[in-house]
Amino acid sequence: MGELKQVTLDASESSGFATTKLDALLGWARKWSLFKYPFVTACCGMEFMAVTSPRFDGTARFGAEAPRFSPRQSDLLWVVGTISQRQAPVLKRIYEQMMEPKWVLAFGTCASCGGFYDNYTTVPGIDKIIPCDVYIPGCPPRPEAVIDGLMLLQDKIARGDKTPGIVKPREDPASLVKLRLSKDSGQ
Amino acid sequence: MEPIDLDLDENDLELPSEPMHLNMGPSHPAMHGTVRIVLELSGETITKSDVQIGYLHRGFEKMCERGSWAQVFPYVDRLNYVSPMLNNVGYALAVEKMCELQVPDRCQWYRMILGELARMSDHLTCTGAMAMELGAFTPFLWFIKAREMIWDILEEETGARLTHSFGRIGGMANSPTPALKEMCRTAIKSVLEIVAEGEGMLLKNRIFLDRLEGIGAISGADAIALSWTGPCLRAAGVAYDVRKAHPYLKYDEVDFDMPLGKNGDNLDRFLIRLAELRQSARIVLQSCERMADDGPINCDDPRVMLPPKQDVYRTIEGTIQHFKLIMEGAKVPAGEVYSYTEGGNGEIGFYLVSDGSGTPYRVRIRPPCFAITAGLSKLINGAMLSDIVPTFGSLNMIGGECDH
Amino acid sequence: MSERVLAALKQKFAADVLLTHSQFGDDTAVVAPSSWKAVCTFLRSDPEMGFDMFVDLCGVDYPTRDPRVEVVLHLRSMVHGHRVRVKTSVGDEDLDGCEVDSVTSLWPGADWFEREVYDLVGVHFRGHPDLRRILMYPEFEGHPLLKDYPADRTQPLIPYRTEAEAGLPLEKLAPFGRDEGMPFGRGLTKPAALASGHDDHAMKHGDN
Numbered sequence: 078m079g080e081l082k083q084v085t086l087d088a089s090e091s092s093g094f095a096t097t098k099l100d101a102l103l104g105w106a107r108k109w110s111l112f113k114y115p116f117v118t119a120c121c122g123m124e125f126m127a128v129t130s131p132r133f134d135g136t137a138r139f140g141a142e143a144p145r146f147s148p149r150q151s152d153l154l155w156v157v158g159t160i161s162q163r164q165a166p167v168l169k170r171i172y173e174q175m176m177e178p179k180w181v182l183a184f185g186t187c188a189s190c191g192g193f194y195d196n197y198t199t200v201p202g203i204d205k206i207i208p209c210d211v212y213i214p215g216c217p218p219r220p221e222a223v224i225d226g227l228m229l230l231q232d233k234i235a236r237g238d239k240t241p242g243i244v245k246p247r248e249d250p251a252s253l254v255k256l257r258l259s260k261d262s263g264q
Numbered sequence: 265m266e267p268i269d270l271d272l273d274e275n276d277l278e279l280p281s282e283p284m285h286l287n288m289g290p291s292h293p294a295m296h297g298t299v300r301i302v303l304e305l306s307g308e309t310i311t312k313s314d315v316q317i318g319y320l321h322r323g324f325e326k327m328c329e330r331g332s333w334a335q336v337f338p339y340v341d342r343l344n345y346v347s348p349m350l351n352n353v354g355y356a357l358a359v360e361k362m363c364e365l366q367v368p369d370r371c372q373w374y375r376m377i378l379g380e381l382a383r384m385s386d387h388l389t390c391t392g393a394m395a396m397e398l399g400a401f402t403p404f405l406w407f408i409k410a411r412e413m414i415w416d417i418l419e420e421e422t423g424a425r426l427t428h429s430f431g432r433i434g435g436m437a438n439s440p441t442p443a444l445k446e447m448c449r450t451a452i453k454s455v456l457e458i459v460a461e462g463e464g465m466l467l468k469n470r471i472f473l474d475r476l477e478g479i480g481a482i483s484g485a486d487a488i489a490l491s492w493t494g495p496c497l498r499a500a501g502v503a504y505d506v507r508k509a510h511p512y513l514k515y516d517e518v519d520f521d522m523p524l525g526k527n528g529d530n531l532d533r534f535l536i537r538l539a540e541l542r543q544s545a546r547i548v549l550q551s552c553e554r555m556a557d558d559g560p561i562n563c564d565d566p567r568v569m570l571p572p573k574q575d576v577y578r579t580i581e582g583t584i585q586h587f588k589l590i591m592e593g594a595k596v597p598a599g600e601v602y603s604y605t606e607g608g609n610g611e612i613g614f615y616l617v618s619d620g621s622g623t624p625y626r627v628r629i630r631p632p633c634f635a636i637t638a639g640l641s642k643l644i645n646g647a648m649l650s651d652i653v654p655t656f657g658s659l660n661m662i663g664g665e666c667d668h
Numbered sequence: 669m670s671e672r673v674l675a676a677l678k679q680k681f682a683a684d685v686l687l688t689h690s691q692f693g694d695d696t697a698v699v700a701p702s703s704w705k706a707v708c709t710f711l712r713s714d715p716e717m718g719f720d721m722f723v724d725l726c727g728v729d730y731p732t733r734d735p736r737v738e739v740v741l742h743l744r745s746m747v748h749g750h751r752v753r754v755k756t757s758v759g760d761e762d763l764d765g766c767e768v769d770s771v772t773s774l775w776p777g778a779d780w781f782e783r784e785v786y787d788l789v790g791v792h793f794r795g796h797p798d799l800r801r802i803l804m805y806p807e808f809e810g811h812p813l814l815k816d817y818p819a820d821r822t823q824p825l826i827p828y829r830t831e832a833e834a835g836l837p838l839e840k841l842a843p844f845g846r847d848e849g850m851p852f853g854r855g856l857t858k859p860a861a862l863a864s865g866h867d868d869h870a871m872k873h874g875d876n
Binding site for chain 3: 326
Binding site for chain 2: 115123126127131132158161163216
C-alpha cells in the first residue's frame, strides 16, 4: 500500500507531476491485479499447482489468482515448463494475442534457458522466442522461489521497469563459503 | 408484400451441414499443454478425431546416450513427473538386472515405501486435476493439500520436493531418516481422511457422476489390444498388475488387493485410482513394519558403488575407485535387458543396451501413457465434445512420459 | 517356461530364426526381416503362444553393423504370463531397404509405436495405415535417434529473436563443453576400444 501515498496531490511539484503520478497509480493498480495465463507444459506444472494451492497460496495473496484461459483477457503469461521446437510457434502466437501491457514469467530452468535438455528438440530458453521479464531458476523451483519471482515482477511493474530480472537466492551460497573459509584461516 | 420464400425449394431453407473442424489444444487448459486434438464435429458429436502428441518431446533417449549410467537418473525423474520415485526405482532395477545385483532387504523395503508414496501422490494429483477440470475446485485443493503431506515426507527423505534423483545403481542415495516410519503413519492417516472427505463430496454430486458414468467406456479385450496397462486396464476389468503378475522388490510379501472395475468408463478409472491409493497406503504401512531400523542400504559391489568417503580420502584404492566411477562411470556388462515395473500409469519398461562401457548405448523407455493416449481417439469418437475433458482427464496423460 | 516359445519358433521357422538367447532371463529371438510378419502372426494366433499383448517396439541404430537398424519388439501373453523379445535387422548404411511389415493388423496398439520408430529411427512399416511423424513435427528432416544425427542440431520452426531485437545477450552457456568431463560423444568408429573401456582419449572426440 506504500505506493498509494505518492499519488496525493502536492502543490509544490512541477507541471510534469500529473503524468508521473498517474503512472505510479497505474503501476500500483496493475501489480495487484495480474490476470494470469498459465502456459503449463511440463514437470513445473506440479509445482505450479502447489504454488496456487492452500499451503503456499502464492498467487491469491498477490492479486494474481484469477486465471484467464484466453490470452486476450490476460496480462501475465506464465511459461511453466519445457518449450520444444514444436511448441515454439504456439507460444509465440499466444504471446502475440495478449494485449499490452503484458508480462512474461519464465517458470523453471527449462523455460529460462532450456535446462539440461541441450538437444535437437528443445528451445534453449523462451527469450529466444518472446521477451521475458522474470526468470525463476530451479528444476522445478520451490514455491518460495516462485513467490519471490512474482514479487520481483510486481516491483518491476510498479517501477515501470522493463529490464529482465532473475530470482536469486536470498543468501548467496558462495559468500557463505567464503565466510567460512576466512573464519577457518583465521583460527 | 409477397413472401420471399415462395419460389424456394424446401431443401434450400436448410442450413448447410458440412462437418465442422475444430482444433483443441495444445494450449487448451484441459489438454495439459501438450496434446492437440483435431476434431471433426457434426453438431456437438465427434465424428473423427486425430490426437497429436510430441509437444513435449525433450529427447530423453538421445540425452541418455551422452552421460554415464548414473547420470540417467535425473532424466528419468522427469518422465512421469507426478511420481518420479517410481521411475527412479524402475530404472535402478533395470540396471541392476544387467549387473546381476541384488540390493539389501532394507533397501528393497525403503524403495517400496518411497515408491508407493509416489504412487499415492500420482493418484491424488490425477483425481484432483480431473475433478478440477470438471469444475469441482474444492476437492482439488484438498487433494493437493494431502499431496503436500506426502511431499513433506519425500522432501525429508530425499531433499527435493518433486525431482528427487534419489535412486542409485545398487541402492539409494542415502539411508532412511529415523523419523520416516513415524512420518508415514501420521501422514497416511490424514491423507486417507482427506481422500474420504473429497470422495464423499464428489460421489454424491449428480453433475460429476453424470459426466463420468458410461462415458469413455472400453472393454477389457479392447484395452488389451491397445496395450493398455495400469489403472486404466484394471478399470476395464483385466486383472494385470506387474506387482502381482511378476513381483519385484518385496511385493510378494505384502498383503494388498488389486481393485478391478467393471465397465471401463471414466467413473471406474476414477474409483480405481482412489482404491489403489488406499492399497498403496496399506503397502506403505506394512513396509514400515517390516523394514529394519538399521543395516546396510546399499550393496557393496565395488563395480557400481562409490566407496565410503573416509576411504576416498585415506586410501589410494578408494581414491582410484572413486575416480574411475566418477570419470568413466560404472561399467555395465554388455548385452540388452528389458525390465518392467508398475509405474503410476502402468507398466514402465526400460529396454537398455550396453556395449560394456560406462555410457549407455541405448536407453529406451516403454511409456505406459503413450499406449493409453493412443487409445484416446477410439474413446472419444462418437461422443460429445464436452466428454473429451473427463475422458482425457481420467487417462492421466503425463506429457513427459508420453512424449519422452 | 517361455523357453518353449523359443523352441517352437525354432521348430517352425527353422532357417529364419537366426539366433536365440536368454540373456538376463529375457528370451530373445532374432529373425530374418522377410519372416517378421509370419513370426508375429504365429506368436499372436497360436494358442500355445497366445501373445495377445503388444508391449513395446523400438529401434536401435548400430552404424557399424550391416544391416544397420535393429527393430526390437516385446510381447506378453495375458493367458500364459510369459514374455518374448523378437528382433530383426534392416537397412544398409544409407538406410536403404529399411523397412519391415507392419503388425498393426495383429495388435492395434502397435500403431503409434510404429509411427514413433519411423519418426525417430527411420524404419518404414509396410502396410501401416497412417505412417507419419508423431513426436517430431512434419517439417523435421532426418531421424534424431540415429547415432549420426548430432544431438544438438536443432531445426527451429520459427526464427529466433536476434540480440538487436531483444536488446540483451541471448547466448545460452552450455552446461559443459562438447568434449568436457564425461567421455561424451563416444567414438563410434572404435567399438573394440569401447568394449575394453581403457581408451578414453580415443572415445572423446567422436563424431557427435
